[in-house]
Amino acid sequence: MSDRVPVLKIGRVLLVSIQQDLEDQMVMDLQDDLSRRIVDTGAKGVVIDISALEIVDSFVGRMLADNASVSRLLGAETIVVGMRPAVAMTLVELGLSLKGVRTALNLERGLKLLRRLGTDPA
Amino acid sequence: MKCGNGGTSTPALKVRAGRQIEILGEDDVAIESSTRLLAEKLTAERETFLSQWVRTIGEDLQGRLSMAELGRELGELYEAILQALGTGGLDGRGERYGEVRSLLIELSRNRARQGFTPTETARSVFALKEVLEPSLTGDQEGARAYLQFARLLDDLGLLTTEAYVRTREEIISSQAEQLLELSTPVVKLWDGVVGVPLVGTLDSARTQVVMEKLLQTLVDSDSTQAIIDITGVPTVDTQVAQHLLKTVVAARMMGAQCTISGIRPQIAQTIVALGIEFGDIPTNASLADALRQAVAEVAKESENDARGLL
Numbered sequence: 001m002s003d004r005v006p007v008l009k010i011g012r013v014l015l016v017s018i019q020q021d022l023e024d025q026m027v028m029d030l031q032d033d034l035s036r037r038i039v040d041t042g043a044k045g046v047v048i049d050i051s052a053l054e055i056v057d058s059f060v061g062r063m064l065a066d067n068a069s070v071s072r073l074l075g076a077e078t079i080v081v082g083m084r085p086a087v088a089m090t091l092v093e094l095g096l097s098l099k100g101v102r103t104a105l106n107l108e109r110g111l112k113l114l115r116r117l118g119t120d121p122a
Numbered sequence: 123m124k125c126g127n128g129g130t131s132t133p134a135l136k137v138r139a140g141r142q143i144e145i146l147g148e149d150d151v152a153i154e155s156s157t158r159l160l161a162e163k164l165t166a167e168r169e170t171f172l173s174q175w176v177r178t179i180g181e182d183l184q185g186r187l188s189m190a191e192l193g194r195e196l197g198e199l200y201e202a203i204l205q206a207l208g209t210g211g212l213d214g215r216g217e218r219y220g221e222v223r224s225l226l227i228e229l230s231r232n233r234a235r236q237g238f239t240p241t242e243t244a245r246s247v248f249a250l251k252e253v254l255e256p257s258l259t260g261d262q263e264g265a266r267a268y269l270q271f272a273r274l275l276d277d278l279g280l281l282t283t284e285a286y287v288r289t290r291e292e293i294i295s296s297q298a299e300q301l302l303e304l305s306t307p308v309v310k311l312w313d314g315v316v317g318v319p320l321v322g323t324l325d326s327a328r329t330q331v332v333m334e335k336l337l338q339t340l341v342d343s344d345s346t347q348a349i350i351d352i353t354g355v356p357t358v359d360t361q362v363a364q365h366l367l368k369t370v371v372a373a374r375m376m377g378a379q380c381t382i383s384g385i386r387p388q389i390a391q392t393i394v395a396l397g398i399e400f401g402d403i404p405t406n407a408s409l410a411d412a413l414r415q416a417v418a419e420v421a422k423e424s425e426n427d428a429r430g431l432l
Contacts, residue, residue: 105340
């Protein structure tokens with residue numbers, strides 16, 4: 001069985017910190033876990049920290065975009081934080097622009113952005 | 123049929139091979155005697171030849187290189203050639219001429235750096251022919267030796283040109299690299315605002331460097347606003363626009379807002395005429411406007427933060 005990415009709850013925000021390169025199965029598990037947790041906890045915001053990721057392929061890129069759409073349907077804002085410059089450049093070269101996904105430079109700014117959007121991460 | 127063919131061709135081949143060996147042997151003997159003759163001549167009249175050589179080239183270079191320096195260089199070269207001749211052989215690409223070749227490459231490098239022409243560099247070698255001509259072409263044996271030596275010098279002359287060109291290319295590529303570094307500074311304009319004043323044409327290589335530097339600076343300085351100023355970009359075609367868009371999208375994916383400023387009237391018209399879509403990317407006519415907006419944006423963010431704290 002492959003590892004799962006932990007989904008942590010802080011107040012009304014779910015924090016997903018991806019610490020290792022993702023295999024396809026992990027990506028799909030994460031998508032399942034996250035949507036279930038949003039419904040269970042009634043979270044209003046999701047922060048996905050990818051600062052440890054050195055490689056983001058098109059599959060993971062699409063997962064990020066899909067997650068944002070799914071969370072929005074469930075009433076939560078998703079913010080992807082900590083993308084590395086090299087990763088951003090790779091995604092651009094792949095033709096992905098993560099339209100519709102909110103981003104922030106780091107976790108702190110991501111939480112601030114959520115607060116500004118009206119989802120108080122108390 | 124096959125058997126017959128094989129049978130007739132084998133003796134013919136043998137004969138030819140035998141003849142070849144004989145000819146080669148003659149050549150070897152000839153080269154050996156020429157080499158000996160050359161080595162004797164060069165040793166006997168070392169002072170005369172060397173001073174004449176130095177003088178000929180000195181006249182060519184017209185004092186752009188000191189005579190002492192020239193004398194030292196050519197002296198070393200002369201000794202190396204003499205030594206190679208002493209061990210036998212006239213093959214300029216052979217092992218025995220390794221020392222000569224490295225000296226020549228060094229000489230060509232220096233000439234290229236000092237701004238001499240390839241002709242002047244190659245002449246350093248060819249001038250030795252002129253020096254030797256009068257004293258060798260008297261009799262038949264000497265003439266043959268001279269011709270063989272001339273062939274060797276031709277080879278060495280070509281080598282200098284090759285080394286010269288290689289040095290020039292090294293200089294050019296290192297300058298291009300420096301230019302790339304110089305032309306893409308990322309500056310901090312305000313707290314949370316960084317700017318890139320672009321000067322010159324944008325190609326993929328430069329875009330890559332600009333993008334890399336800009337994104338890294340965003341992370342390092344924790345800035346949320348970036349301004350790319352294209353006042354210094356002479357023309358914007360679809361390619362350049364594409365590169366700019368990529369940079370903006372990459373910055374946005376990292377969570378920063380990227381503005382393009384410094385679009386001159388002419389450029390704006392070209393962009394519209396070419397049908398380039400900048401989409402929802404914020405653009406400004408002047409850097410000042412872009413900066414004002416960016417600062418306002420940063421202020422709004424921090425105001426919100428402050429309210430959050432209370």
